[in-house]
Amino acid sequence: MIPSVFPRRLLAALLAVSLSAGAAAPSRVQLPTLGDSVSAVVPLYEERRYGDWIMSQVRGDPAVLDDPLLEAYIDSLWQPLMRAARAQGHISEELGERFAWQTLLIKDRTINASAWPGGYFMLNLGLIAMTGQRDELASVMGHELAHVTQRHIARGIAGEGKNTAITILGTLLGVLAASASGSVDAGIGVIYAAQAEAQRQQLRFSRDMEREADRVGHAVLAAAGFQPSGMVRMFERMDLANRLMDSGAFPYLRSHPLTSERIGESRQRVSLEDREPPPAGLALHSLMAARARVLMDERAEVLQAAAQLESGAREAGPLPQLAARYTAALAAYKLRQRERGDAAVRAARGYLDQVPAEERATAALLLDLLQAEGAALNGDGSGGWGELNLHAERRDRVMLMARAQLAAVPGSSAEQRAAVLEELQTHLALQPGDANAWQRISRLWELQGQPLRSLRAQAEVYAARGDLRGAIDRLRSGLRQSRGAQADQIEVAVIDARLRALMTQRRSMLEEIYPRGIPPGEY
Ligand SMILES: [Zn+2]
Numbered sequence: 001m002i003p004s005v006f007p008r009r010l011l012a013a014l015l016a017v018s019l020s021a022g023a024a025a026p027s028r029v030q031l032p033t034l035g036d037s038v039s040a041v042v043p044l045y046e047e048r049r050y051g052d053w054i055m056s057q058v059r060g061d062p063a064v065l066d067d068p069l070l071e072a073y074i075d076s077l078w079q080p081l082m083r084a085a086r087a088q089g090h091i092s093e094e095l096g097e098r099f100a101w102q103t104l105l106i107k108d109r110t111i112n113a114s115a116w117p118g119g120y121f122m123l124n125l126g127l128i129a130m131t132g133q134r135d136e137l138a139s140v141m142g143h144e145l146a147h148v149t150q151r152h153i154a155r156g157i158a159g160e161g162k163n164t165a166i167t168i169l170g171t172l173l174g175v176l177a178a179s180a181s182g183s184v185d186a187g188i189g190v191i192y193a194a195q196a197e198a199q200r201q202q203l204r205f206s207r208d209m210e211r212e213a214d215r216v217g218h219a220v221l222a223a224a225g226f227q228p229s230g231m232v233r234m235f236e237r238m239d240l241a242n243r244l245m246d247s248g249a250f251p252y253l254r255s256h257p258l259t260s261e262r263i264g265e266s267r268q269r270v271s272l273e274d275r276e277p278p279p280a281g282l283a284l285h286s287l288m289a290a291r292a293r294v295l296m297d298e299r300a301e302v303l304q305a306a307a308q309l310e311s312g313a314r315e316a317g318p319l320p321q322l323a324a325r326y327t328a329a330l331a332a333y334k335l336r337q338r339e340r341g342d343a344a345v346r347a348a349r350g351y352l353d354q355v356p357a358e359e360r361a362t363a364a365l366l367l368d369l370l371q372a373e374g375a376a377l378n379g380d381g382s383g384g385w386g387e388l389n390l391h392a393e394r395r396d397r398v399m400l401m402a403r404a405q406l407a408a409v410p411g412s413s414a415e416q417r418a419a420v421l422e423e424l425q426t427h428l429a430l431q432p433g434d435a436n437a438w439q440r441i442s443r444l445w446e447l448q449g450q451p452l453r454s455l456r457a458q459a460e461v462y463a464a465r466g467d468l469r470g471a472i473d474r475l476r477s478g479l480r481q482s483r484g485a486q487a488d489q490i491e492v493a494v495i496d497a498r499l500r501a502l503m504t505q506r507r508s509m510l511e512e513i514y515p516r517g518i519p520p521g522e523y
Contacts, residue, residue, distance in 0.1 A: 042154035044098040051100060051118020054190070056466035058104065059435070061187030065105035065125065066436045067295060068401035069369065073288045074103055074123065077138045077226075081145055084223035090149040090216060099148070106188065109296040111241070112251040113140050114195070115147040117154070122191065125296035127252070134285045135221075135230025136237065140252075142217035142224070143231075150216060152209045195251065205255075214262060218269050225277055229270045235263045283319055283359040287366050290323040294330045306331035307340065318354035322363065325351070326370065333374035341374045365391060369402055381411025397437075400427055404440040408447060417444050428460075435464035452478055452491045456498065468506040472523065475499040 042050075058064065065071075082101065085091045099119025106112075109126040116122065121144055131137040147153065205213070214231075222228040235258060242253055294306055309328040329344035348367055355363045368387040375384030384406045391399060400423055406412060407420040424441045428434060442457035455478040462470035475495050482492045503523070510518045 047154045048098050048118035051116055051120050052466055054116055055120055057190050058188060059465040063107050063188040065107050068398045070105055072398050077134060080224035081142050081220055084220045085149055107296055110249050110251055113144050115144045119148055125292040128292035129289050129296055133279055134281045135227040136234040138226045139221050139231035139234045142221040143213045146213040146216035150212055152205050227276050227279055231266045232270050235266055283355045283363045286319045286323040287326050290326040293327050303331040303335050307335060318351045322348050322351040329370055333377045336378055338378040345371050372402055372406055376406045376409050379409055381409035408443045417448055433464045435461050438464060452482060456495055468502055472502050
């Protein structure tokens with residue numbers, strides 16, 4: 001179920017209050033215009049508010065990936081790009097603080113990446129799966145980052161004409177308002193509808209904006225320590241794929257037509273570079289692309305095909321062979337074919353000594369994690385701990401979430417669960433916005449016979465995704481359940497206090513949106 005977050009009326013009010021488009025009827029929303037000049041730019045706080053709203057619609061969708069490993073990998077590319085963009089002055093202190101700078105990974109095999117209002121980004125797993133090395137992927141991320149830092153989303157896009165000051169943001173809000181009125185599915189459907197509408201209206205960033213995003217993206221990419229030629233290779237890969245595939249697989253090319261001018265300019269920039277850093281992270285990228293290949297499409301027939309890759313990739317070389325076996329193992333585990341998965345992991349380990357020395361430990365860790373994941377996916381809570389305990393000293397989120405996954409499977413002991421619970425609580429005290437960690441802790445509390453705590457954690461899942469009403473509803477239901485029963489009174493008090501805090505927070509949000517009084521039925 002996709003939680004519906006903002007009530008329809010609220011969105012209509014939001015549009016009416018924030019944009020001078022006049023009253024927005026819930027069913028047929030007039031496209032808002034944002035001033036009549038191309039230079040009209042939506043203020044930062046407003047763009048962020050739209051972005052938050054869009055994301056609150058999307059975050060609960062099952063198509064949004066919950067995968068600590070791929071999240072960590074994307075973050076490891078993202079952070080250097082952000083640092084470089086800051087150092088080069090593309091992200092002012094205010095922009096840095098106001099915007100979210102968050103990336104959502106989408107389980108979708110089509111190749112796409114997009115920037116959304118307020119500093120949100122979406123990357124399809126299909127894009128990760130098709131890239132050959134991290135620098136190619138980073139070049140797309142740098143380009144999208146530049147669209148945000150240069151405020152392209154909030155600026156008029158309709159060419160040079162003043163009379164057609166339709167904006168990307170305006171189009172988005174129009175489609176989203178239609179979705180809130182029920183004519184488009186909520187969740188990721190909202191995003192696809194917005195993209196389809198933009199395409200129908202042939203709305204895209206102007207050529208100047210694309211050129212600017214290529215130029216700024218290139219500079220940021222190079223300063224972040226990636227190979228600037230990654231951009232050229234990405235263009236070549238897209239060009240090739242464009243000729244081989246039907247365009248449906250490649251939404252990115254529709255919004256980013258690959259002109260000979262773009263390719264030429266990117267080649268020119270690279271030839272201007274004095275020297276390139278050597279390609280790095282090849283094994284890690286191969287394995288992460290292999291993982292994306294499985295997670296982007298988990299239909300049984302697709303997994304079955306992937307599980308048969310165990311005989312090896314067509315490409316020669318140890319890394320493609322290693323990656324093919326990773327794909328086969330994960331697909332087999334997902335199909336509940338434990339033995340077959342374990343066999344593919346064993347075959348993958350056979351390639352470890354051919355992995356570049358500086359990456360061997362990382363590749364070995366990824367295979368241990370994969371085997372533990374296989375145990376968890378196949379309901380064997382007693383298996384898998386051996387592999388995880390080899391890395392007991394690692395305290396990062398990836399390991400914590402792997403331990404949490406295994407601890408939730410029958411066969412794990414109450415002591416193992418208790419230890420992971422403690423670790424999760426510490427993590428959440430520092431990262432209260434980590435919805436997926438709340439999800440894990442909720443499950444573990446349930447297994448430990450703590451239904452109220454489990455329910456409170458569920459409420460935090462909603463709060464962390466920006467759905468305050470969903471969170472409030474769950475806490476209220478918790479209070480109802482605890483009435484009369486021999487409930488843990490301390491936990492009841494905690495729920496009560498949290499409920500009050502969330503209601504205060506939601507009320508002040510509603511007051512901002514309904515300055516003339518909050519309509520009955522809203523809380
Ligand atoms: Zn672009």
